[in-house]
Amino acid sequence: MLADIFHVFNYFIFLYVIIVDGFYLLLFLLSFKQVKEYLKQSPYSEIKEFSLSNLTTPISILVPAYNEEKTIVHSVYSLLQINYPEYEIIIINDGSKDGTMEELQREFSLSELPIYALRKQIDTHPVRKMYRSTKYPSLIVIDKENGGKADSLNAGINFSSYPYFCSVDADSMLEPDSLIKAMKPMFEGGENVVACGGIIRVVNGCTVENGYLKKVRLPKNKYAISQVIEYLRSFLMGRIGLNSLNNLLIISGAFGIFRKREVLEVGGYSVSTVGEDMELIVNLQKHLYKQKSDAKVLFVPDPVCWTEVPEDFRNLSRQRTRWQVGLLQTMITHKDTLFNPQYKSMGLLAMPYFLFVELLGPTIELLGLIFVTFGLFFDLVNIPFAVLFFTFTLLFGVFLSVSAILLEEYSFRKYEKVSDLLKLLLYSILENFWYRQLNAIFKTWGFVRYFKKDTGWGVQRRKGFNVDQTSKSSFNQH
């Protein structure tokens, strides 16, 4: 009896792995095709023309900040140097307990503004004060009571003046042309794009000067390097692949552009989830289906946002369990869309993908490992078969990681040194023997956290950007 159950489970795992790996292979091929198309267009698209044109739609950049004293100044400087004709930066200090507000005051000479008659379109926690920088008039700081990231973004939307907004994390930096590249589909597509996301890359290890990324290098920390590969896989393969199927259900909270009208129509960011970025996109997609609109949510692979990633076990586990809780909350909230033909490919493909691959996948993989070990112990497993199957899954994992590096090398080549490439290739093998399993454990723990109703954000410790010290003096002269 036990042996029968065991065999059935084994077959299930076997089939599951084959289907999921097949889907990943499909995503890789689709991504390759889409990147190729994108590269065909990029050499002659005149970014400069858009950045000088009166037709370029103005945009509000919203930066929610909670305890970001180590990175906030560099982030703001990187935003001030963006190449875009008309934009405003709204920093929302979400009741930080550290020196975030003081850092902003000191560096940008903030002057208090009367909170003018505001169209409060979304309910938020009370705003205490509002400031404008006397050095940079386009910089506005809102100081509000703590209500979480989603609440801060909603407050930012209330204060924003322009028809589009861009959400950027306070521990992230945009490249100067990122905004214009991400907005380009909006100019070209006219009314047909409601949201657009760009690629997130790992800033750890890179050198930052005056808010600019001076040198792109790989981090030395093993957690961070593994995340470099993971981000490449996730964005260059996953997002681009899903985008080509018009099934994008997530735009990273670290960098995404939205048309305000639709976001207001769906009630802004949801404050009841820790995965507010995915929740918003799923809400928007549902809204578009219900409206029978042909508008799209897009992913563009070139606009880059550089973000700081956790470099230790504790912070990584917090972040990953939180992501898993957010995903689970969204899947539960929108369970009505699963296999629902009313939502077409979203209901029949994207949501099942997120359920079976992204949400349950790591846990199924972990259970598979446990069962195989258990089977080996009780002699229930065909040893040659188990060894070969295990080797196959590991090798396929390596293949996917190397494929992501191949896509990167084929397209944007941010890491110039051969030594960096060799390191990436080495880690694409190594990560399959520890990081992948670690992630599976974190994500499985996410279920426990959810059922224990421990669904808060937790404390995320920042290390800060790797600042070029020689540039500090010129930085202060701005």
Place this chain on the structure above:
Amino acid sequence: MKVMFIYLLLVSIAYIFAVIFFMFVYLVIRKMLRNRRARKKVAYYFYIYPKVIEHIKVDGNPRLFEIRKHWKREVVANVLLEAVSTFKGREEIRRINLLCDDIGLTDELEEKVRDKRWWVAAEATRMAGRLKLERLTPVLLENISSNHYDLWTSSARALSHMQHYRSLIQFLFENEDKLQRWSIIRIIDMLKNLSEDDVEYVIGKLKDVSPFLQGLFIEILGKSRAHAALIPIEDYLDSDDMEIRVKALRAIASLEMTTRPEKIISFLESESWLERLNAILVIKSCHLKTGMKGIVPLLSDNQWWIRYRAAETLYSLGSSGIEKLKETRMIHEDRYAREMAERILYNHSN
């Protein structure tokens, strides 16, 4: 069955292993070659840059730039693309074009502009436009009628770089019904600094085109600061089409002069907020102090932008306007008007 599975797995593993190995080797070798070539290009760039610049500034010996290797031509092309954004003189552009001919770049681009692969043609078109290679104009004019969006937009852009505005205007007049509205707007955006002849040509044709195109051309005449078009534009203030009237107001605001101040001021009482808004803009840009009386009530308009622009305009009209704002801040019965006056006065106090 199990044996077959094991056999299949073995074969798959062998394949994946071979693929990974091949990818590893390919990636590393490619990276090394690419970096080596990049270093060579950088070295050549620093070697050739001063020579090219010298040649553009002073007539040089074309033979110096007899370049056979493709990668070297690429480097020189990049130097020339940088140079055209600095050297704008007619003689300098002529020398740049001569240099392009000498190194075979013009021929290469001509061949590419005719290429059937749209992305190759579009990239070559972009370079031809920026380098102002007049010899390629006929091909660019052919490509502007291409069915491929990316190709015809890059051809239009190249023609605008070469200031062949007349061709673009004619293209718009002839193809309006075939083009998407957004594409038309993109082309119109490229028409900057129209010459006197172009302005005259547009004015002559304006009455024969659709209201949509009329509106866009009125706006572009304003942006080009074509003062010769002021009277014809002012005629459109009496149009039955509200959008045309708004475009005419906007163009007059750009021209910063008007011969019909009373008509402009009458728009402050319009039911359309767009007309009210643009009338305020005209009053500000033309400094029409007689409009101040009509602007004050708009401080309590139900549209935020109108309140904002009205307050900004009052401030710009000098001490009497500022006095009106101060008065509004203190005693106006409408809270929104008081707050807007406060905001503008505050903004200008810093």
